[in-house]
Amino acid sequence: MRDARGEVKRPIGLRLWLSGGWLALLVLAALCAPLIAPNDPLMQDLFLGRMPPFWMDGAEPGFWLGTDSLGRDVLSRILYGARLALIVALVAGTLTCLVGATLGLIAGYYRGWPDRIISRFVDIWMAFPPVLFAILLIAVLGPGLMSIIIAIVVIDWTRFARVIRAEAMTQGAMDYVASAQVAGRTRFGTMLTEILPNVLPTIVALLTLEMGVAVIVEAILSFVNLSISTDSPTWGGMIAEGRTSVHQAWWVLVFPLITLFLTVLSFSQLGEGLKDRFDPVLR
Amino acid sequence: MMYEVRDLRLSFPDMAHKPLIGAAPRLEVLKGLSFDVPKGAVLGIVGGSGSGKSTLGRAMLRLLEPTGGTISFDGTDITHMGEDQLRGMRKRFQMIFQDPMSSLNPRRRVGGIIAGPLRLQGLDGLTGRVDEALDMVGLPRGFAQRYPHELSGGQRQRVGIARAIALRPDFILADEIVSGLDVSSQAQVLNLLGELVRDLGLTLAFISHDLSVIRRLCDRVLVLHHGEVVEEGATAALFDAPQAAYTRELLGAIPLPDPHQTWG
């Protein structure tokens, strides 16, 4: 007889495989970029400007995805761009998660005055338009990798705080939390041993989602030219440059755009998939 | 006396009616309750929704802090005792919860759930104690490896009982522990609880909305209505000759499985 649970599981597995596979590929590409990139991502050669990708007429051998208007290799730039994108995703995502989830957990479980203070902060924070806020921050901090990461954490911790607070409140009302108290566990101990494991799947899902958001924010900031110095290639920067010559050389815009899209999608799908994996009731 | 409760009051801020500026009005849930629980007694606490019976239970275990009156447990005043001091006493009074699904952490195995309180109280020989507790509630020892969602409702409630008795407390509070169960497992869980109370010499407070269940298990009954005690007495006397109008109304409303009952 067929197992009903097995049937439910299959799409989750496929989703995990595809998104995890793409991200693994990206990590590998980022790590080995100097080894596998066919060209120097920064090398300009105006004679090789706007060469089309390999399958089109007039393609130059060795430049698989074509070149931009300055003759730089698109594939190599995407590979090097992955380094920056993944560093931002990992560091900014994790820091945002740590700050936001901790505050959310405290607010949702302890309630009372800690909750009032944190919630008020979140409300005020969310009233700022995020992208403008980021641009303002970068303008103050000056462009650079650190600034981008700080900007993302400062803007996005509220996303974690809000969701985790609500989760912690729901879990806090459950009787197993009261029963931990009856057993003599401290408030803080209850939070760590009873509440945290039960909000962990949500934290994981949000974390991977946040990594995708970090990649997007970095791209947006690069797009408006507020990111890292122009000599290291970024996807956002490539998209910005490609936009100006889209009618003559669409590939300069389209390839980094596809990479960005697939990466962000993979992060969010990985989160959903992991969330289901983590849940003992669904597992 | 196991418990002496005097003029117990408890109120919550009523956020729904909080004015824009200033403090929220208080919602009185317990309005001055007084009663005793003698050692070895099985006290039934009955009332409808909103009667305050669950709040009373949580105040007796000091999961909530009363806003007035006193609660003393075995001669010690615990009304405003701090969390640190309470922790030392907690193994003496335990609780079994209404919804076994929400009172058992879904991410823990049954063994871990039962061992949790034992570990916190610094007891050793955990595996032996967990096995013993499972034996006492009539569950196979292999259940220690299972997750709560793999068990039936009746089995989950047995785990809840095992967790409470594993500490060998003096007092157990059972809050509506059979209301979510089918009648067949209801009968089993009640019989089990009755036997355990007798064998271990426990004092039990049994909160329920179901007078038929109370009649079966308890030797004293406390009837609550809108946060006040409307009647208290020995079970047989209270059922034979209910004094308060509310008790009579409650009794008269129970649909007995008998087509000849005069039910108005």
Next chain:
Amino acid sequence: MSGYLSIRNLTVRLKGGAMILRDVSLTVRAGQVHGLVGESGAGKSMIGKAVLGTLPRALEVVSGQIILDGTDLQTLDPKERRRRIGASAALIPQDPLTALNPSKRIGPQITRRLVDILGWPKIAAEARALELLEEVHIPDPARVMRSYPHELSGGMRQRILIASAFAAEPKLIIADEPTTALDVTVQKQILRLISEMQSRHDTALLFVTHDLGVVSKVCDTLSVLYAGKVVEEANMHRFFMRPIHPYSAALLAATPTYTDPTGSLTPVPQTVIDGVEREVAEHDMRAAP
């Protein structure tokens, strides 16, 4: 004699999996109340859902007939089936808290079905709603029509759901554990109200409950279910005097009764469970191709 609702050999299963209902047959006549009793997972709610065409998507009707007023619903196309069910049957749901839309006033929630599905003029529907609210003993019905659900108590909301179930004069009402969420004192009032409305309107009523006490107060006939199989079908008085099936008798003995503290609450013996499990297994053997 055939009834207003006849279910014949209804078999429902999880698509590609477990059996939910096994060969269920029962009849509900106009003006009569038929109880469906069983423990959780016995499939009693699924019968009502199958009749109303609201079975969860994961379930499928394998075989059997659901005959409503002489027509087998299974032979109709989905649109016609929905129309017929909408015109002649209604549901009193279990949970009065979630069955009403919290963001809409009571009035439109009662009249919507009359106006949208049955095409009544709005004024007539409103007049009918007022009349019904009065019939279910709601004080100041005009004010209640303008209220939102959260402004009313649980008992009051259940009265409104009863009123709206009877609104279009359905010939069949399915009540799915309608008083389980209520206090006993309120339950008594609501059960009386349901009986009163049912007999006044001469409705056929299918009453789903786990509580044998409730059955003895409102039903004329009943079916006892175990694992989706009817183990006993009986006249109410006969059932409580002399239950025939050992499982029925055990269920009755397990029901708490304050007038008989020592005799009631007897756990269902394992031999009885084994016996009824064997019957189910034998049934499946016969049904298997």
